[in-house]
Amino acid sequence: MSANNHQYRLAARPVGMTKDSDWKYTEEPVGEPADGLLLIKVLYISLDPAMRGWINEAKSYIQPVGIGEVMRAGAAGRVVASKNEKFAVGDYVAGAFGVQEYAISDGSGVTKVDTRIAPLPVYLGTLGMPGMTAYFGLLEIGKPKPGETLVVSAAAGAVGSVVGQIGKIKGCRVVGIAGGPEKCQYVVKELGFDAAVDYKQEDVYSALRKHCPSGVDIYFDNVGGDILDIVLAQLNRGARIPLCGAISQYNHPEKIQGPKNYLSLLVNRATLQGFIVFDFAQHYGEAAAQMAGWLLGGKLKSREDIVDGLQTFPETFLKLFRGENFGKLLIKVADE
């Protein structure tokens, strides 16, 4: 390959929201893969809220991205050179290829994907990490039963939209919380949620009271903050809260807002349980097959918010924290 590879590397540990100077745009020649390796041309990069956690210094469930390293990200692309017998030139693949145009890999953690079942971007959303997060978080931690009421925040997002749709498949009453009338209409009219609450315009407490007349049995929490407290105050006995994320809190890790209504867990014998999708990796295959079936059967709809150009990365990333994306946020890096 005579092309150059462009990359975003972490330049500084961000304080609060990331800013342009936290990133460094670099260029290096694309190498030939050595024996056992493959070279991937990245076509789409996934932008996920969890990435904000990966660039804090604190030890977490995964090593922090080091200063100077290519920013970690899920991505999908095509194999353009291979000295690994498991992959052939032309294969479509997904993996943690990072925020760059080309990636060299030894194939570990790389999945071949079938673009006849779903377009490539879907493998970064509903059939990718966000979809797996929704699937295992709801089914294994939330344990939905028919007739129960499920509330999900960030309901129009990559995870929340799948959580709500699986909730409907499992026979729950599903109420989404999202920002703005467009997202609220989308989850009700397109995705089949029973109701949606616009947290930017409505009083969330009374809107939930109205839409959850039998209380809340499962709250799939993507946001933390005030909304977590509001839902805690409406839990039913034996409620489950899969703790998936806290996007309202990620940009000020030094002063996280703890849930002041957490004693509702006590009086309602309820459970707040954290989970990490990676723990379910050995079951991704079954889940993906199930989800692909739902997609093909029209029970599950997928929406991507695709922004063009690697160089938009510093700005596009911020859309997540401003609630500006609508569906799974991706950067399109190149045409095939």
Add this chain to the structure above:
Amino acid sequence: MSANNHQYRLAARPVGMTKDSDWKYTEEPVGEPADGLLLIKVLYISLDPAMRGWINEAKSYIQPVGIGEVMRAGAAGRVVASKNEKFAVGDYVAGAFGVQEYAISDGSGVTKVDTRIAPLPVYLGTLGMPGMTAYFGLLEIGKPKPGETLVVSAAAGAVGSVVGQIGKIKGCRVVGIAGGPEKCQYVVKELGFDAAVDYKQEDVYSALRKHCPSGVDIYFDNVGGDILDIVLAQLNRGARIPLCGAISQYNHPEKIQGPKNYLSLLVNRATLQGFIVFDFAQHYGEAAAQMAGWLLGGKLKSREDIVDGLQTFPETFLKLFRGENFGKLLIKVADE
């Protein structure tokens, strides 16, 4: 009976710590029990942190005590008159007899106790509600496994002391958190805990780091507040937190301190789960038999802090929230 019954009734909804004017001391004649009822002479009254919650107006897991009603409390005494075939004069019994000298009951929720197995006060502590709370909270919610590290707060209290001892029986490393050197010595030297942290004198974070070199697998939380946050920061993967109480927070229900480190539950795939001992009522018998065996075998030690005189109630109750009691706090109401 020609005696008079003296009682403490709730006079006002307390704001913050209870004060004398929140209670009303009343007198009424002791009646004869009608058909099906029994009359109990109360000998010991149990003072428990949960009582603070019962006098808030807010709906909780149990009806609030109404203004003018006799204050609800667990108690133990002797049957002095009975028109209920299940109880005979002279029987020792425990039940929710309230803060008073005599109680009339239809027998529901009243348990006969055997003072040959343990002295009457023990039936309000280790063999009573606190003991059951410890037993079911640790075993059913905490799910201890041999070799795991268990941390318990309010470790010298009625619940915490039993939690730690059962933890030792189950093969855990047990670290207690208590206030003052006397309590810390007690849990280590008398009760066999592996270590104790004096939260009044030590830096709890570094003391726990030292005493829990392999991290925390189970945290039995009786206190909430800063200590909950400190332990959250030291959880192991898959940790369980039975949420039993939050005595540091009960006197300012309007501004509960939420756990700002709750996202540790997420990264550690940990569980914070509330429970109420009453839910396990159908299994009290088995638990009491097991615990009585441990008591008789010297594996479980019980300590009571007994204050003389019903009229000390308003002041004695406050000892709980000042951490002044040492063992299960009781009021002795009368000699037999």
